[in-house]
Amino acid sequence: MEGESIYEVDSGDGLGADIISTVEFNHTGELLATGDKGGRVVIFQREPESKNEPYNQGEYNVYSTFQSHEPEFDYLKSLEIEEKINKIKWLPQQNAAHSLLSTNDKTIKLWKITERDKRPEGYNLKDEEGKLKDLSTVTSLQVPVLKPMDLMVEVTPRRIFANGHTYHVNSISVNSDCETYMSADDLRINLWHLAITDRSFNIVDIKPANMEDLTEVITASEFHPHHCNLFVYSSSKGSLRLCDMRASALCDKHSKLYEEPEDPSNRSFFSEIISSVSDVKFSHSGRYMLTRDYLTVKVWDLNMETKPVETYQVHDYLRSKLCSLYENDCIFDKFECAWNGSDSVIMTGAYNNFFRMFDRNTKRDVTLEASRESSKPRAILKPRRVCVGGKRRKDDISVDSLDFTKKILHTAWHPTENIIAIAATNNLYIFQDKVNSEMH
Amino acid sequence: MFLTPVVPHWPFYNLDTMFVRGLKRKCFDGEEDIEGTLAGIKAIPSYNLQRQSLLDMSLVKLQLCHMLVEPNLCRSVLIANTVRQIQEEMTQDGTWQMIHTQSTGQASLDRLVSTDILCRSSREQAEGKHVSGYSAFNKDFEGDQAQDSSETMSTASSVQAPRNLQSNVWEMENPQENKGNFQKSLDQIFETLENKSPNSVEDLFSEVDNSYYDLDTMLTGMMSNTKMGHCDGLETFSSPTATASNSNFKSDLNELDHIVEILVES
Numbered sequence: 001m002e003g004e005s006i007y008e009v010d011s012g013d014g015l016g017a018d019i020i021s022t023v024e025f026n027h028t029g030e031l032l033a034t035g036d037k038g039g040r041v042v043i044f045q046r047e048p049e050s051k052n053e054p055y056n057q058g059e060y061n062v063y064s065t066f067q068s069h070e071p072e073f074d075y076l077k078s079l080e081i082e083e084k085i086n087k088i089k090w091l092p093q094q095n096a097a098h099s100l101l102s103t104n105d106k107t108i109k110l111w112k113i114t115e116r117d118k119r120p121e122g123y124n125l126k127d128e129e130g131k132l133k134d135l136s137t138v139t140s141l142q143v144p145v146l147k148p149m150d151l152m153v154e155v156t157p158r159r160i161f162a163n164g165h166t167y168h169v170n171s172i173s174v175n176s177d178c179e180t181y182m183s184a185d186d187l188r189i190n191l192w193h194l195a196i197t198d199r200s201f202n203i204v205d206i207k208p209a210n211m212e213d214l215t216e217v218i219t220a221s222e223f224h225p226h227h228c229n230l231f232v233y234s235s236s237k238g239s240l241r242l243c244d245m246r247a248s249a250l251c252d253k254h255s256k257l258y259e260e261p262e263d264p265s266n267r268s269f270f271s272e273i274i275s276s277v278s279d280v281k282f283s284h285s286g287r288y289m290l291t292r293d294y295l296t297v298k299v300w301d302l303n304m305e306t307k308p309v310e311t312y313q314v315h316d317y318l319r320s321k322l323c324s325l326y327e328n329d330c331i332f333d334k335f336e337c338a339w340n341g342s343d344s345v346i347m348t349g350a351y352n353n354f355f356r357m358f359d360r361n362t363k364r365d366v367t368l369e370a371s372r373e374s375s376k377p378r379a380i381l382k383p384r385r386v387c388v389g390g391k392r393r394k395d396d397i398s399v400d401s402l403d404f405t406k407k408i409l410h411t412a413w414h415p416t417e418n419i420i421a422i423a424a425t426n427n428l429y430i431f432q433d434k435v436n437s438e439m440h
Numbered sequence: 441m442f443l444t445p446v447v448p449h450w451p452f453y454n455l456d457t458m459f460v461r462g463l464k465r466k467c468f469d470g471e472e473d474i475e476g477t478l479a480g481i482k483a484i485p486s487y488n489l490q491r492q493s494l495l496d497m498s499l500v501k502l503q504l505c506h507m508l509v510e511p512n513l514c515r516s517v518l519i520a521n522t523v524r525q526i527q528e529e530m531t532q533d534g535t536w537q538m539i540h541t542q543s544t545g546q547a548s549l550d551r552l553v554s555t556d557i558l559c560r561s562s563r564e565q566a567e568g569k570h571v572s573g574y575s576a577f578n579k580d581f582e583g584d585q586a587q588d589s590s591e592t593m594s595t596a597s598s599v600q601a602p603r604n605l606q607s608n609v610w611e612m613e614n615p616q617e618n619k620g621n622f623q624k625s626l627d628q629i630f631e632t633l634e635n636k637s638p639n640s641v642e643d644l645f646s647e648v649d650n651s652y653y654d655l656d657t658m659l660t661g662m663m664s665n666t667k668m669g670h671c672d673g674l675e676t677f678s679s680p681t682a683t684a685s686n687s688n689f690k691s692d693l694n695e696l697d698h699i700v701e702i703l704v705e706s
Contacts, residue, residue, distance in 0.1 A: 077510070079509060079510050080509045081509075081510075082509055105510075167513055168510065168512070168513065186513040186514060187513075214517055215517065215520075215521055215524075216517070217513055217514045217517050219514060236514050236517060236518055269491075269494060269522055269525055269526060270522070272518065272521055272522070272525070273518045273522065276514070276518060323494065326494075326497070327497060329501075329515075332512070332514070332515045332518065
């Protein structure tokens with residue numbers, strides 16, 4: 001992988017860059033959206049490839065920046081509602097405009113992004129500034145013409161889906177029918193129609209009658225990429241539930257439950273915490289699901305509920321450090337995972353600004369680092385290694401030297417090409433594999 | 441002087457290995473500097489001690505929630521489940537049963553790190569039996585495990601440069617800070633509490649609206665009155681019902697308490 005570009009998401013208010021909280025490519029990969037802790041969304045656009053400068057092909061540049069959410073105050077509970085963008089999901093493009101959904105803890109918004117590169121000139125009744133002309137000066141009529149202008153990107157909020165959630169929204173997912181989407185919080189999942197903001201349907205509710213009995217929460221959810229009636233949600237106990245909306249209006253009863261029995265030899269007080277699924281993603285084919293828990297990524301076959309078909313260790317060397325990681329809260333970090341376009345490689349983040357990629361076919365894996373030093377333009381990323389005592393090679397990092405404040409929680413993979421976006425705190429890294437740029 | 445508290449770490453450094461069952465217990469190895477009479481003592485923190493400290497830590501975590509913003513429900517649920525697991529295991533072990541027969545003793549300084557003081561009023565509301573349990577468990581534990589404890593406590597991180605109390609105690613709850621160092625936050629919270637003189641312990645506790653400690657309230661972040669800032673949290677812990685006076689602290693000292701007293705007064 002080659003280092004391509006680094007962007008620091010700057011709040012622009014003099015307070016410095018803000019922490020990126022979500023990263024998402026659109027369906028063609030032409031646009032890349034990031035959300036940050038300050039409620040802003042920055043959209044990058046890929047420059048069209050030019051035969052004249054083959055090395056500059058496919059660079060991502062800032063396309064638009066807008067403030068999606070503002071901090072709010074819940075007067076009933078006397079609590080602040082953070083403006084941090086938890087998730088962004090693009091809608092499939094249906095006309096010249098692009099649309100995306102962005103959400104914070106409580107409110108989902110639909111934004112429309114349009115371009116304006118022409119403007120009409122030559123009005124009869126108005127002058128260049130829009131002021132009415134003195135009619136006595138008008139001696140002839142002309143037909144207004146469209147003249148090119150500097151590209152202007154306009155972003156407008158088209159819908160605001162508010163008051164649907166008591167708890168914190170952790171996921172949104174657009175249905176393949178392109179008409180509905182779902183939003184999931186800790187205890188409930190709601191189904192919305194993209195055009196209707198004053199009504200949503202509750203399709204999953206795991207809130208117990210008595211909150212004291214609460215032992216499990218929803219951690220992530222996603223619609224199936226092809227079957228508009230199927231969706232999956234993951235829980236803090238490490239289970240996945242596939243639900244069919246045709247079965248009943250309230251999908252509390254799952255159609256399939258995916259759960260791996262606990263390994264008794266590895267049992268500890270932290271077993272449940274590290275089994276909590278932080279992210280679930282369907283493969284592009286729709287045949288598999290990818291889940292991330294604290295120490296592993298797992299590939300599940302939709303047809304097999306008893307155990308995952310593949311398990312990859314992300315950073316097993318942390319298994320002996322779980323108590324310390326519990327103490328400093330790192331054990332609750334929610335890492336995301338991603339498939340590549342052909343579902344042959346999976347990727348997830350780790351600590352020390354490391355991220356890992358696993359090739360499902362060759363079973364080889366690599367650890368790479370997202371840092372300024374290693375990411376000069378067109379610099380090749382060097383594989384990294386964490387040593388766990390014993391023989392230590394040069395450039396190895398020991399477990400105890402890992403920086404746990406540098407965590408890569410959010411990663412995204414271009415839908416068709418080998419381009420990845422890595423969010424490292426307040427920096428966005430975009431890496432491209434020049435050798436195999438096209439994957440089918 | 442019996443003790444030379446020069447080791448800047450917490451004995452529970454090996455907590456990690458203790459909690460991965462199936463691993464052989466490792467000796468407290470010479471990675472850390474152990475000086476004086478402690479040199480050569482290979483103390484393995486007992487499982488019960490480790491488990492107790494994990495329980496304490498978990499309860500502290502549940503209490504130390506950001507209350508400006510709603511707490512993370514997933515995190516709270518996972519911690520609460522961990523607490524339940526430990527309690528269930530303690531019940532099965534039989535260590536829990538011993539609790540009911542013990543009386544609530546006076547609070548000694550080492551109990552600052554126990555759940556007793558931190559949650560006495562809260563647990564009294566929710567699960568009455570646990571309250572006396574924690575303090576008595578420690579009392580019992582002291583008797584049986586004194587040998588163990590004295591060895592481990594003597595290597596406790598104790599004398600460090602004085603730090604600001606408020607920022608120390610609350611650093612642990614802030615997920616943005618203290619990530620780089622494994623032990624620092626645990627070090628700070630225990631050491632800070634130990635370093636306080638007995639008098640100021642009472643100052644730390646004041647009347648609070650007990651409804652805050654209802655699990656439901658905690659999990660959903662609903663609060664009736666108070667909105668606490670990061671550093672105000674300590675003041676909301678209510679005073680222990682059986683707070684002992686200074687004289688009681690000293691009168692009941694065994695070797696362990698003696699050590700703790702030295703740590704406090706230094």
